[in-house]
Amino acid sequence: MVNSDERRFEVLRAIVADYVATQEPVGSKALVDRHNLGVSSATVRNDMAALEEEGFIVQPHTSAGRVPTDKGYRMFVDRLHEIKPLTPAERRAIGTFLEGALDLDDVMRRSVRLLAQLTQQVAVVQYPTLTRSTVRHVEVVTITPARLMLVLITNTGRVDQRVVDLGEVITDDDVSRLRNVLNSAMTEKRLAEASAAVAELPDEAPAELRHVLTRVCSVLIESLVEHPEERMVLGGTPNLTRHSADFPNSLRQVLEALEEQVVVLKLLAAARDSQTVTVRIGVENEAEEMRTTSVISTGYGSDGMVLGGMGVVGPTRMDYPGTMAAVRAVAAYVGEILVGR
Incomplete structure (x- = not known):
């Protein structure tokens, strides 16, 4: 009974x-x-x-x-005992759509578009946080004999390009030596560790490379230091207007809040675990202007390392089981793609 x-x-x-x-x-x-x-x-x-x-x-x-x-x-x-799984067809569609991405920016754009379409809500995807990334490779490209391009590539696919004016001519052999020195010092290191290693390189360099290496390292350190602002992608904002009846007096303030990057990043602050889907409902949201919304978020990454967060924002009247399943599935695929790059 x-x-x-x-x-x-x-x-x-x-x-x-x-x-x-x-x-x-x-x-x-x-x-x-x-x-x-x-x-x-x-x-x-x-x-x-x-x-x-x-x-x-x-x-x-x-x-x-x-x-x-x-x-x-x-x-x-x-009281949801488990998040309902997506159908095999839905999972295949997600995998096919995301695996066609060309680079990190494309992965982010596709992810946010897909999540907005699956949930019919506003989707938010945070770029991989730099402090959690490691250096995969540094490429040194000759533009002119006295100008180089440095290309820093992280394990998450993030690419940062900087041009260095050397003030003197450098040979192809020295460019090759420079490339080897930089990769030996930086590859597989977290960005903060790589920055510390790069700072020591000029003191250890041969005299003929010291001046060039000093210029190159100063530029690289700028790339390695954590950017003060986080990057994110927002998609599906028009979906909110389709639910305008759920926001009788607050739609405008919700839309304005979503334009504030700081507010949106705070919404993802709980996304520190790729195994857990977090649901914040109405008054549970810290930002007052978001208290007529629900936020469903999770982290993405692999092997215990969370690279960033993603989630959706919508009215409190939403399909929670379906939305939670979509957020978890897309996050899992994004983590696999970025870590496998």
Whole structure:
């Protein structure tokens, strides 16, 4: 026999499902007609009254049905026993779409577009954080005999190019020696460690390379130091306008908040684990202007190393199981692609 708490949760789950699907307040008769709850209309009404008293649902206006509150959505999400998996066809489509990316920028653009399409919400993807990256390779390209291009490539596919004016002519042999010295000092090191190693190179260099190496290393250190701003990609903002009824007085402030990079990066602050999908509902969001939204986020990476975060922003009335599944799946593919590059 189902106890009263379990039965009331089934009523709450049915209210959430119907309200997400119809955007209409849900009445007891509709619940009995649409769901096999196994109890009478009178019992459903009593359960709804108890849920309302406890703050899980609310009546938006007299003679209306009930809608879930933030507290109700939270209980619904917390009681999800597992995130429903995507179908094999959906997984194949994600993999095919993302594997066609040409470089890191393309991976980010494709990821945010795909996530927005899958969830019909606003998608946010953070570029890999530099402090968590390692140096894969440094290429030194001769532009003129007295000018070089340095190309720094990280393990996440991030590419930084800098031009160095040497003030003197350098031979092809010395360019090759310079390339070997730099790669020996930097390859496979975290960026902070690589910066420290580069700083010591001029003192250890042969006299004939010392002046050139000093110029090159000063430019490289600028590339290796953590950028003060994080980069991210935002997509699917028009999806919010399709849910404008969910933001009767706050759509403009939500849109303005999404334009503030600092606010959006804070939304991903909880995404420090690629194994966990975090859900922040309504008032749980730190930024006041985002308290009519829900944010679903996770980290992406591999082998215990989180490179960045991604997630979606939408109204509190959203398909939580489906959105959580999409966020987790896209994050897993992005992590595999970047770590495997």
